[in-house]
Amino acid sequence: MTTQWGQRIATSVLEGFANYRSTFTYITLGAKKRFEEACWLDVQQASMDRINLYDDAVAAVTDCLTEEVAQGYDSLSVWKEAKRCYAALIRSRTDGELAETFFNSIFCRIFRHYEIKPENLFVFSTQPKVKAADEASIILSYRPAFGLVKMVDRILVDCNFNIPYADRRQDVVNIIRTAQQQLGFVFADSKDMEIDIIRSVFFRNKAAYLVGRIRIRENTKPFIIALMNNEQEGIYVDALITDPDEVSIIFSFTRSYFMVDAPVPAAFIAFLQDLLPWKQRYELYNSIGFYKHGKTEFYRDFVQHLTKTDDQFVIAPGVRGMVMIAFTLPSSQTVFKVIKDNIAPQKEVNKETVKKKYYLVKMHDRVGRMADTQEFSHFVFPKARFHPELLAELLAEAPSVVRVVDDSVIIDHLYTERRMIPLNLYIKDATEQQLEAVLDDFGNAIKQLAAANIFPGDMLLKNFGVTRHGRVVFYDYDEICYLTECNFRQIPPPRFPEDEMAAEPWYSVGANDVFPEEFAIFIFADVRIRKCFTDLHGELFAASYWQRIQKVIRENQVVDVFPYRRKQRLARRLS
Template structure:
């Protein structure tokens, strides 16, 4: 009887997963129609709703198990049998790694963390994905040496299955050939088996479709991406050619929204992508294609391995300490851990639940390459001996409600993990004139692009922004973040008396949502070098009229273009003219 019950429960959990992935693929499969019809609001809605699919399906499955079965304590042998029965069902799937994670989520929703070990859940995967093959191959090979580059480029664009025609296919092919010649010098020896391997399905995100491939020339593999955009009046057009792992990594950045790409075998797609971006692990790539729950599980496995093969201590993260979060890091691990403080000193007026809502807003919103994505975890066990005395003291004094000591472990009940960056304030402190100019250009561009996405950071202090390995400035402090359209951008009224302008206190009052952009210069630009560069590059950000114009655009339904590649990489910025050549040969 116990084995029969175990089999029924295992089948019920698997049915929950299969429903989840079916619905996930349905909404993902609609990306092409939304792109070709230029239905950008629907694309944004679909992206937000898809993120919530997983938790809803887990909740439905948990409710079904509670309703249909008499669930006993996991200490009972029943749950060991359920895992065995579930494991027997997985070889029939093309997504066994995702199904294992779904099982873990259901179990962890039902029971206490005491049972979160490999006897009850899949802490470590048991089904290999290396043997999996889709019924339809995930990529197509092309042979330019045999068929000629013009014909191959034409075939690649045709094979993507776009139903909307290109507005000028000859022009697009000419642009791509010019870029190929510039980025792949003629003196490079072409091997006899030279080929282009291109993923069969485009990757959709926001207003773009991205063709992903690699050039295979002997032992060399050179990644490339072809962005395709939609001129809503005249048809599709190729906007650029990107190549090299750094440029491709920017397109797949942790600060961007998840792609829509329909795949029956996600492991095969990730295996294709990994050599193209060697700095990105499986966790980041699964997350980038919208499978963030498995990405989260895979990241935790990587973290456990790193703990096993490292000995350094967790320490307080460098930089100015925040009023809302305690942030710590492991120097040998390129991520930071953020725990919400128990109480926030004035002038912070919010609750821990309010902070969680801000992070959820960022998760659901288009991050336009300027807000760091994070993995959210509950009841994570850390080895207590690896915490520095200063960090342990900080957590016990500031985050006592969020931690628990159990034997030789420190349990953090709720935390966020993000990619580690250099705080912008520290970066500027040691920067030379050239680096200051670059960082302030990036800082202002980040503010502009967040505004285009209807996001107002709230707190513009440099300590709330980070600089990535590639020199990109990204916002990562969300407790005062809000929608741009919620703000009231005001001009500073004229002082009733001239001497009032010299007073330390303002002569004007401010409501809860009032923002005075003219004040930014006073509070932010105290360094004369930084002030000069900011005023030159981004002076309009100090003008309330600029912000009100952004609000009007958003309310009118205008979705601004924010590209995941430099403007100089664009083929004439979408105009009819092609560049003679891109500005450099990049990594190629």
Template sequence: MTNHSPTARRIAKTILNGFDAYFADFQNITLGAKARFETAAWAAVRETNKERIDLYKVKVNQVLKLVHSVTSKDTTQLELWGQAKATYAQLIANNNNYEIAETFFNSVFCSQFQHAHIHDSHIFVKSSRALDDKPLRDYSIYISYSGRDGLEAMIEDILADYSFSIPWEDMARDVANICTSLREGPLAGKLTEEDDEQRLRVDMLESVFYRNKAAYLVGRLMFAGEVIPLILPCLNNGRGNIFVDTLIHDNDSASIIFSFTRSYFMVDAPIPSRFVRFLSTIMPLKEKSELYNSIGFHKHGKTEFYRHILAHMKVSNDKFVIAPGIKGMVMSVFTLPSYPVVFKVIKDKFDNPKTVTEEIVREKYKFVSRADRVGRMADTQEYTNFIFYRNRFSDELLQELQTLAPSKLLVDEKWVIIKHLYVERRMEPLNLYLDQADEQQTIEAMEEYGNAIKQLAAADIFPGDMLLKNFGVTRHGRVVFYDYDELCPLTECNFRKIPEPRTAEQELADRPWYTVAEADVFPEEFRLFFSGNPVARNAFEAQHSDLYDYRYWQRLQERIRAGRVESTFPYRRKVRFHRIPIKRGHTQRPPGSTNGGTPADGR
């Protein structure tokens, strides 16, 4: 550090101290998830989720003020920040969470310079070093279990090792359900010899993943060279007991549980990179950025995404183009065909009849980032001054952006800099999906569409504009809402029945003859969302006609106002276990047998 000024060293130390304080507070909020689950404090779950998300910006702002206080020099000098970055890299050289610490430094810098001067000489555009893939010999994140005493004994040991403060409702029943599911699922036809079970190994992460009203035990089953997800969602029965609700044992289902449409988990992850590495073994198709997001480190998820797309740009040559589908009234949306995301830019002027403002739109997206997305809204990352190569933009796209959002652009011969944009996962718009769908696919899509509306409503979210084009279909066939400019809390809506006309003139009028306030919603009008697609409409009405009834919505509002938090599951209800009590001793192991878990080395 001898070549770095004392001021630069003070700035670097101040930022690192701030990062340590942020990480400690983040962990403390997270550690409370266990008690909230055990006491069924569901309202507190939602509030602490918001608190933890907001914590990052609060800490960054605090640290920037401290940076200004530790020096009398001009903190707008880029050379000073270059020295501070170099010092900081040395300070975190042996830090287990150096990659997240780098992101924190970047955030303080960007707060100082309003996201200008983004360059690797000032911040960590590239990481200071490659991620260390070696195991931590003095730190293990999972426990390994052997099947040497049989499958039942191994599963019983796993459940017994999770030290919840309230008892299992019926552990013997849960063990039997899990074993049956394994034998009929991933192990079907593979346990051909009596001693095959003895060759089973399960690695279970010691930390429990908490989200909404569930606790997830996450691990992997190792057998015959295969790595099989083993995820056990556990629920609180409301009477002071816990039970295992189902077993998730395939990659796609595991991916849905960790989906970008879900709220972030609360999981005690002292070294997040180790958890990301473990999770990658059971979800190999999921990017690191998504996994960091899923465990609550969404700011570093942004960093990982940015680095990943920069790397992709070097190995691809296709151009950014206007995203397919009906163009929005508020956003200009574009995509890179070879990369599975869309970029959304707020237009300078909205199309009629939109009356919202840009400030309102930004608030809607902030609302979504902090809300319980219940698997039905896409997580969206917000970027400022996102830099692209101009030669990667199609002429049509660049012309559209210069026409519709010129205030958001800085363009020269080499670069296109977009001052503000949102990035989210690319999905096929539901209206386009239905154009190509057969009858059965249409029925299933309409079931999903109705379920999405109902589940969002149960979470106190009303989409507002429920046109099919505002919903997308994921690769797993789930329908997800992604157009947020008109959403609002459900409890702020006034659901009404359309009054009966009293005269012939009223009945034939082309405009409502009754008064309509800003918050009024008439569910009978939802049929209009299917104009031009009678097949989809019939499929929807066969499954979700209750959504046309204003009383359905009013009853839901009453439950929300009464403090009821509905249950939503990231898996099909049909896979939930039956909770029929079984005889005690069913999973009893032979006398004298043991199967204690052993710490693994973190590989």
């Protein structure tokens, strides 16, 4: 009977996974048409729909198992057999690692993350390593046998768009000229040069990307062509990116997930790691939309990291939060965040509100300015790795979700996030040149968030971080809201001289009222820094600026936010 039930469980799980993958692929493949037809609002909706698919699929399979095999579906012996049967069923799939994660999700939903052992589920992957044939199946290779012009033109034609290029000849010239400027002698009519491009086009927001590499002898460089649709004349090449750091920003954890058809996900990841060797596998799986498997990869990396290190988890650097306890392992690049049971009264939020805010960020276009987070349940840590001060704070501030069981610390709900330098600490140690650059980027971050209909709420410097690329990123979401929910007002002039001296304002203040004139004083205590920021982005202190952005959003205009610097955009003739 155990074998029979195990087989039924395995079959049900695989059927649920196949349905999930089918719908995921259907939404993903629709990205090409949405790009061609410039349906930008549909792009945003499709992105949200796809994110919700996984949890819905897991819930459906779990409900099905509860009904179909109620007599033994929660027996560990049955699930050991189910795992064995499932491993055999997925052996021929090209997305086996994703199928394993789906099985794990079902198991953890039923057993509430207990009994996580290799004999019960796929703690470690059983999938074979990527073969050369797997990688070959996902790429198109080009050589300049008949010259650079014909080769580059072929790359653009092979995208198979159903609308024309606005001026393909100019695009080809721009690509060759820019490549030669950036790469020098590497990009030439050489029999040693080869360009490999992933067959599937990467779509995100209002752009499409051709992702590949240039190989010449032992040297490899990334090669990304950014395409836009101007909605009147057709498609055009907007940028060519060959610098590894710039490519890394395009695949940043602060960006929305790409829509890209990946029939062999592991081969895609292997190719991308060749371009970005410093990026972790889980980050790359996240970037192409498989963020649930990204969690699996993260957990595996985390377990391995613990075996190779001996430092302790400590409270994360920066100002202590009133809503979250943030802690980190100094040897890692991850911050763990736990919602406090008793949130400070000046913060008008509760636990459920905070969770909704984090969900909003997960679903929304992050425009390169909000850190992606991963949500975990029943995360198990070794108790010995916790600094006593941190463990005491966790038990005191979040006892409903933190408990010590034998030699383990179990946290029932937490978020993980990439560690950055808090902006207030970065500014403290910055040179004059660094200060001006980071303040300029801080202003750009606020503007780009606004363009995406996001208002940070609490814009204090401590709520923003600085990445290794020097980019400013927002990461504290407990007061985040849609920009269109705010009522931006100018402070009315005082009625009498005494008004300015009064303890209370002489004007009414509604629940959603925001007075940008006050930003400068609240954000920048240091007058010198305040003046520097005002010189760079003084318009942010005027209610009229924010009202103009709201008007654009309410007219359903989707603003361009580029994942590369504007000076990298290629010049082109406009009719």
